Amino acid sequence: MDPASAFNQSVMVKVLPKGSTQPGWTYVGISPQKVEAISLVTGxxxxxxxxxxGGEIAVNSVSSGTRFRGVAATGHLFLFAERAGADQISLVVCGFSGKLPIERPMTIDGTVVMGPVLSDELVALCSPQAVGIYDLRNKKSVQMQLPSSFEPLLVRKQGGLHLPLGSIPLSAVRGAAGLEAxxxxxxxxxxxxxxxxxxxxRWRFERTPREATVSNNLDGTLCVAAEDEIRILGTKKWKSDKVSLQAGMPATVTEEFLLAFEESGRLGRHHLSLSKRGRGTVGSLTFEDPECRGETICGTSVSSSSVGVAYLLPGIDKGLKVAHWDLEQTTQA
Incomplete structure (x- = not known):
């Protein structure tokens, strides 16, 4: 796989058998020249x-790998952004089977882009000038120009929103007033x-605390953890119990669970609180590693049977480390 794919948002997706030559769980990566896949079943x-x-996919290269860009996918389709002339960017939709025609259903103004991100069959792209949403259900797109007072976070910056590695500060939802970005x-x-x-x-601006950490849930929604509150943007709030959250660390919310880092009171010690919707806190997990912190954490995952925390190791030869718990046996790997 092209080394530049490591500098872009990749995706793991279960490719559905119908029409595909490579069904099952698949890792999809992207670089300026191509989209590649590795089967996690066969390798x-x-x-x-x-x-x-003359074409170019609108993603990061090895020399410029700081923007929030990458590839999104469903069980049938993969989606990415491609340059369309000097000052426009198009959404490209392709089928895993290779038999469907390649579509470019949406083009927005701009030379740089954030996204695409996928949530509830809605695909969002954003540039400094505009935002667009493509609805996979009805194959329609809508877009609007952004207000001049607003600057989208296309690259990480000091003193702004904190995002774990691999997160993108963009989401699309079906709101009361129609499609929202x-x-x-x-x-x-x-x-x-x-x-x-x-x-x-129409638009409105919602402030967040300067110490807020923003992460992407598996369903594409955005999760904001700050001080003693956890919120899911665009949906009903799911507040944590009144506890002190560990600064710079993400929270993860699924339909059933909420996983958050609580302040442990000791450097390098991490206390994970696991809550279940309608039941409150149902368990806690603790591990110690000073290398796991806001600058190195890549994300967390939670299901009815397991919890995982992934983070980078520092140094020239960086690697990825994963702390994993089997909830059925309550053991850490």
């Missing part, structure tokens, strides 16, 4: 898409989220 790799002469950034230097009611061409 076989293949090129899914390659640009034509939630975009992390700053209004007049104040960090928060622009809530863009794209169909109605």
């Amino acid at each position: 076989e790799g293949k090129v899914l898409y390659e640009v034509t002469v 939630w975009i992390g950034g700053e209004e007049y230097g104040i960090p928060g989220f622009l809530i863009a009611e794209v169909e109605l061409k």
